[in-house]
Amino acid sequence: MKDAILVARNLTRHFAVGGSLFRKADTLRAVEDVSLSVRRGETLAIVGESGCGKSTLARMLMRLIAPTSGEMEFEGRQIDRASGRELTELRRDMQFIFQDPFSSLNPRATVGRLVGEPLETHAPELSAAERRGRVAELLRQVGLRPEHAERYPHEFSGGQRQRIGIARALASGPKLIIGDEPVSALDVSVQAQVINLLADLRDRLGLTLVVIAHDLAVIRHMSDRVAVMYLGRIVEEGTTDEIFSRPRHPYTMALLSAIPVAEHGLTRQQIPLTGEMPSPVDPPPGCSFNTRCPFARDACREEIPALRETGLEPGHRAACHFFEEIAAEAASPIPESGPGRTPGAEARFRLYANAIAGVAIRTKRPEPRTPERSKEAT
Amino acid sequence: MAGKLVHQAPDTEPAPLLDVRELTLSFGKDRTNLLQGVRYSVAAGETLCIVGESGCGKSVSSLAIMGLLPAGVARIEAADIRFQGKPHDLGDQAVLRRRRGSEIAMIFQEPMTSLNPAFRVGDQIAEAVKAHRDVSDADARSRAVEMLRRVGIPAPESRMREYPHQLSGGMRQRVMIAMALANDPALLIADEPTTALDVTIQSQILDLIRELQSETGMGTIMITHDLGVVAEIADRVAVMYAGTIVESGSAARIFDDPQHPYTIGLMSSVPKLTGPRERLSTVPGTVPTAETMPPGCRFSTRCPFAQDICAETPPERDFGDGHRVLCHFAPLDEHLELA
Numbered sequence: 001m002k003d004a005i006l007v008a009r010n011l012t013r014h015f016a017v018g019g020s021l022f023r024k025a026d027t028l029r030a031v032e033d034v035s036l037s038v039r040r041g042e043t044l045a046i047v048g049e050s051g052c053g054k055s056t057l058a059r060m061l062m063r064l065i066a067p068t069s070g071e072m073e074f075e076g077r078q079i080d081r082a083s084g085r086e087l088t089e090l091r092r093d094m095q096f097i098f099q100d101p102f103s104s105l106n107p108r109a110t111v112g113r114l115v116g117e118p119l120e121t122h123a124p125e126l127s128a129a130e131r132r133g134r135v136a137e138l139l140r141q142v143g144l145r146p147e148h149a150e151r152y153p154h155e156f157s158g159g160q161r162q163r164i165g166i167a168r169a170l171a172s173g174p175k176l177i178i179g180d181e182p183v184s185a186l187d188v189s190v191q192a193q194v195i196n197l198l199a200d201l202r203d204r205l206g207l208t209l210v211v212i213a214h215d216l217a218v219i220r221h222m223s224d225r226v227a228v229m230y231l232g233r234i235v236e237e238g239t240t241d242e243i244f245s246r247p248r249h250p251y252t253m254a255l256l257s258a259i260p261v262a263e264h265g266l267t268r269q270q271i272p273l274t275g276e277m278p279s280p281v282d283p284p285p286g287c288s289f290n291t292r293c294p295f296a297r298d299a300c301r302e303e304i305p306a307l308r309e310t311g312l313e314p315g316h317r318a319a320c321h322f323f324e325e326i327a328a329e330a331a332s333p334i335p336e337s338g339p340g341r342t343p344g345a346e347a348r349f350r351l352y353a354n355a356i357a358g359v360a361i362r363t364k365r366p367e368p369r370t371p372e373r374s375k376e377a378t
Numbered sequence: 379m380a381g382k383l384v385h386q387a388p389d390t391e392p393a394p395l396l397d398v399r400e401l402t403l404s405f406g407k408d409r410t411n412l413l414q415g416v417r418y419s420v421a422a423g424e425t426l427c428i429v430g431e432s433g434c435g436k437s438v439s440s441l442a443i444m445g446l447l448p449a450g451v452a453r454i455e456a457a458d459i460r461f462q463g464k465p466h467d468l469g470d471q472a473v474l475r476r477r478r479g480s481e482i483a484m485i486f487q488e489p490m491t492s493l494n495p496a497f498r499v500g501d502q503i504a505e506a507v508k509a510h511r512d513v514s515d516a517d518a519r520s521r522a523v524e525m526l527r528r529v530g531i532p533a534p535e536s537r538m539r540e541y542p543h544q545l546s547g548g549m550r551q552r553v554m555i556a557m558a559l560a561n562d563p564a565l566l567i568a569d570e571p572t573t574a575l576d577v578t579i580q581s582q583i584l585d586l587i588r589e590l591q592s593e594t595g596m597g598t599i600m601i602t603h604d605l606g607v608v609a610e611i612a613d614r615v616a617v618m619y620a621g622t623i624v625e626s627g628s629a630a631r632i633f634d635d636p637q638h639p640y641t642i643g644l645m646s647s648v649p650k651l652t653g654p655r656e657r658l659s660t661v662p663g664t665v666p667t668a669e670t671m672p673p674g675c676r677f678s679t680r681c682p683f684a685q686d687i688c689a690e691t692p693p694e695r696d697f698g699d700g701h702r703v704l705c706h707f708a709p710l711d712e713h714l715e716l717a
Contacts, residue, residue: 049576189661192647260606264633347711355682360717
């Protein structure tokens with residue numbers, strides 16, 4: 001793999017649940033045999049629904065939890081058994097952004113302390129004054145003001161708090177940042193601000209991003225490559241354009257077709273999924289998706305499909321026995337647009353985008369309150 | 379030929395089921411208006427979506443209508459609401475109590491906190507039936523089984539005996555819907571009913587709500603922040619910002635011909651599934667708090683087009699077919715241009 005910054009091979013993580021003195025614990029198979037590689041400078045998205053194992057995978061990649069089996073390498077160093085000093089160094093290079101900006105920041109610490117804390121660990125040589133200067137710079141980088149360092153998290157809105165979390169993650173000068181649902185707790189208008197900020201930081205600082213998310217539309221705007229997870233396994237991976245234009249796994253298709261699109265008058269080909277994701281304590285035999293797949297056949301209930309090349313584009317892989325046939329018969333899951341916006345609306349959207357981008361706007365008429373097209377004139 | 383009997387023509391616009399003509403609520407000591415002149419209506423069989431971001435007042439307005447706002451916290455400054463053509467008096471607690479759960483039902487975002495964890499789900503539905511109808515225990519229970527079956531819960535007789543924690547999020551929301559519809563309400567208010575659910579489950583629940591609505595002919599008010607859900611389910615849309623409805627109209631108008639800068643900003647911020655993967659336009663800044671609420675147009679602090687005149691209350695402009703917009707500059711494309 002060309003310049004992979006982080007490589008995982010056959011990662012598996014099991015948890016023991018519900019055991020007691022008299023009863024053997026069940027095994028919850030959170031992540032099962034996942035291999036992936038993250039290239040330097042790219043944004044990789046890991047997408048899936050709740051309980052698919054995406055957060056466990058993210059925490060494992062961060063080495064916040066250890067894998068049950070499998071190997072991981074960061075910049076060529078073996079890290080799956082790293083501990084002590086080695087782990088501290090790893091933390092400097094890899095940082096985490098959490099979903100909930102409300103519970104992931106210590107409410108009793110000032111923003112200055114929250115952002116300065118990683119510097120104490122990873123850059124102990126800095127004097128207090130230098131550290132303050134660095135904190136001010138970090139805050140500026142994420143679109144906050146240096147004087148915000150004196151304030152406490154509760155004084156900020158959700159979006160601003162997420163910016164504080166990002167500044168904190170940037171403090172140690174990481175090469176890779178893993179974000180677990182970094183924008184899903186935010187309102188749409190603020191979500192777009194944070195998506196743009198992460199893209200800017202990636203480009204400016206040469207970061208590599210791994211983003212865990214459930215929202216495919218958000219992922220489409222943030223990532224270069226996508227890995228789709230279902231019940232602990234990667235079922236499809238490929239470039240973002242490829243996954244959204246030519247999805248091959250029926251689960252990816254169903255997921256795409258289930259997303260409500262903010263457009264009126266769409267004609268969509270829903271691929272309806274019945275039921276819910278099975279429990280990872282008791283996964284079905286064969287393909288993990290067979291219980292909900294509208295295309296499932298006998299072979300799907302017996303044999304676990306391997307993640308294999310689709311032949312469409314190198315690196316586009318799907319774990320389905322029959323994706324060739326299914327793709328031939330299934331309709332595109334991406335909805336076709338309706339009549340669309342009126343010319344006037346298009347003009348208004350252009351005005352808005354220009355105004356946000358900083359282009360000056362002026363009134364056409366000196367008096368904006370034009371009289372209603374008056375009836376007495378006719 | 380029935381002589382001169384005065385007859386309502388069947389093809390005229392049906393009277394709205396719920397007609398909120400004016401609702402203004404104030405809050406706190408400084409009496410900032412939490413809701414300012416809110417106005418919307420919903421007809422039988424119709425779905426109105428109230429869309430807006432957190433803190434815009436979309437939930438507060440429906441809680442006020444249900445009489446569920448804690449007394450002493452919010453004060454009703456002005457209210458003119460009609461339900462089924464008759465005045466809906468927010469001061470009459472007895473009527474409100476009778477109406478809640480029978481004529482007007484409500485479902486919430488998080489079914490886990492709305493269901494009582496200590497009681498079996500069947501008993502909770504049966505209790506809702508008995509609260510409004512004089513029926514025997516057995517009848518209430520058979521009504522509960524029937525409702526669970528209608529909302530697509532397999533093996534309802536055995537599910538009746540389960541506790542909320544034994545059900546998945548999607549199943550719990552189905553139970554909530556079963557409970558809400560047990561008394562055949564004329565109006566269902568659904569407050570972010572699918573926000574906590576995964577997309578594949580969300581689409582099942584939206585389908586279910588639509589299906590039940592066409593069976594029963596109830597009116598539905600859906601409160602959501604998700605424009606995708608709005609496009610999916612709404613007949614009409616009210617866009618709310620900081621306690622005011624800045625734009626309202628048919629779903630077709632709102633999506634294809636939006637007028638208010640906030641509606642346009644909101645739609646520009648939504649990540650898309652198709653089209654070029656370009657940088658998203660945002661709505662800069664954050665929603666003003668009660669202390670920082672600007673005079674005049676409440677969106678003016680975040681609006682890229684704001685000028686001095688926006689400190690005055692914006693006029694309501696009617697673009698026909700009930701498409702109403704509160705903005706000094708509407709239509710933007712006729713009043714503004716690139717410098």
